[in-house]
Amino acid sequence: EIGIIAEGLGFKAYLVGGVVRDILLGKEVWDVDFVVEGDAIKVAELLAQKHKVEFHPFPEFGTAHVKVKGLKLELATTRRETYPHPGAYPLVEYASLREDLLRRDFTINAMAVSVNSQDFGTLIDYFGGLRDLKDRLIRVLHPLSFVEDPVRILRALRFAGRLGFKLSKSTERLLRSAVSLGAISSAPKGRIMNEVRLALREERFLEILELYRKYQILAEIFKGITWSPKLEKKLLRLRDIITWHKIEFPKEVMDYGWVYLLVLLEEMKEEEGMAFLRDISAPSWVRETYKIMKRGSKSTEKSLLEAKRNSEVYLSLKNKPLYFLLMLMTKENLKEKVKLYLEKLRFVKVNVEKFRGLSGRELGEAIEKEKMKIMDEALE
Numbered sequence: 186e187i188g189i190i191a192e193g194l195g196f197k198a199y200l201v202g203g204v205v206r207d208i209l210l211g212k213e214v215w216d217v218d219f220v221v222e223g224d225a226i227k228v229a230e231l232l233a234q235k236h237k238v239e240f241h242p243f244p245e246f247g248t249a250h251v252k253v254k255g256l257k258l259e260l261a262t263t264r265r266e267t268y269p270h271p272g273a274y275p276l277v278e279y280a281s282l283r284e285d286l287l288r289r290d291f292t293i294n295a296m297a298v299s300v301n302s303q304d305f306g307t308l309i310d311y312f313g314g315l316r317d318l319k320d321r322l323i324r325v326l327h328p329l330s331f332v333e334d335p336v337r338i339l340r341a342l343r344f345a346g347r348l349g350f351k352l353s354k355s356t357e358r359l360l361r362s363a364v365s366l367g368a369i370s371s372a373p374k375g376r377i378m379n380e381v382r383l384a385l386r387e388e389r390f391l392e393i394l395e396l397y398r399k400y401q402i403l404a405e406i407f408k409g410i411t412w413s414p415k416l417e418k419k420l421l422r423l424r425d426i427i428t429w430h431k432i433e434f435p436k437e438v439m440d441y442g443w444v445y446l447l448v449l450l451e452e453m454k455e456e457e458g459m460a461f462l463r464d465i466s467a468p469s470w471v472r473e474t475y476k477i478m479k480r481g482s483k484s485t486e487k488s489l490l491e492a493k494r495n496s497e498v499y500l501s502l503k504n505k506p507l508y509f510l511l512m513l514m515t516k517e518n519l520k521e522k523v524k525l526y527l528e529k530l531r532f533v534k535v536n537v538e539k540f541r542g543l544s545g546r547e548l549g550e551a552i553e554k555e556k557m558k559i560m561d562e563a564l565e
């Protein structure tokens with residue numbers, strides 16, 4: 186349909202980028218990117234009119250967003266990008282489909298599918314993306330790619346980690362050489378942090394972290410952390426805990442990436458950790474949890490370790506953020522107690538009828554007391 190609208194205006198339209206890769210991998214897609222050789226905003230506007238939905242144009246980028254049938258469509262005018270200096274934000278000019286694909290990061294992300302009527306569904310693959318997808322390889326399109334945009338170093342490792350792909354031999358060499366030339370520190374920090382945020386959202390974040398380590402960018406990104414077998418074990422335990430939590434409490438599923446980050450920042454000095462959280466624009470509750478962790482963790486750990494009765498476990502953990510509790514579970518000697526709290530103690534219910542006549546704080550206290558009585562009696 187986009188193809189037909191585009192043709193009506195004398196343009197050609199293509200599906201491009203990550204969506205083509207994901208379709209070829211048999212994944213579901215919700216964010217769908219198109220490019221138009223012509224005025225993408227006009228095509229988006231006509232599409233939105235036809236479906237009676239809103240459209241959001243961004244004239245300075247030549248792009249527009251339209252939501253249709255649960256799909257988020259982005260239409261962009263094909264463009265070429267040139268980098269005034271390495272790592273800088275690129276200069277943008279309109280160009281052909283081929284040039285638009287040539288500015289992209291990896292062969293598997295640089296394929297297009299025609300949606301025009303004369304060749305609908307044809308794969309356009311100038312750089313061997315399909316072959317690399319089959320061979321499970323991440324490959325850049327030209328030798329200066331990583332120098333031009335160092336964020337691609339992190340993107341390469343994110344895709345490799347997510348998909349279980351390897352870097353092609355030459356790409357690996359180019360990546361190592363860009364890293365050793367200091368590419369990461371020359372790139373704008375905001376863009377790097379943005380990419381780290383995306384990595385934190387990945388299911389296979391630990392694999393990505395392992396790749397950061399392998400290619401020696403871990404220390405550059407997380408300044409102040411020292412990798413140790415102990416930290417690695419803790420992260421692996423966290424992965425098991427997250428898997429457990431997802432299955433046990435599907436309604437509580439959350440951005441687990443932040444918990445990984447909290448564990449990574451645990452050993453850092455508080456100011457350094459806070460500075461990192463600011464740089465990565467962590468939400469305020471992540472920063473709060475980090476503070477609790479740095480300031481209150483030791484006393485919570487101590488009281489939890491000493492707790493014998495269920496009510497004591499309950500008192501140590503009540504009102505603590507869930508993120509903090511998952512982080513605590515990475516400590517072998519506390520794990521079972523936190524688990525007991527998450528599975529049972531926090532759900533103990535009392536019959537409020539019993540306390541008719543009480544209100545406000547008095548009622549609250551009576552309820553808490555009764556809860557603790559129940560958990561000590563029933564579970565002891």
Ligand code: ATP
Binds near residue numbers: 201202288289
């Ligand atoms: P994801 O599944 O993580 O959303 P994606 O491939 O859709 O992956 P986006 O960040 O949405 O990733 O980017 C869309 C497309 O834009 C990519 O597929 C790639 O072709 C191109 N692209 C994104 N970032 C860069 C970059 N730094 N350098 C070159 N091309 C890029």
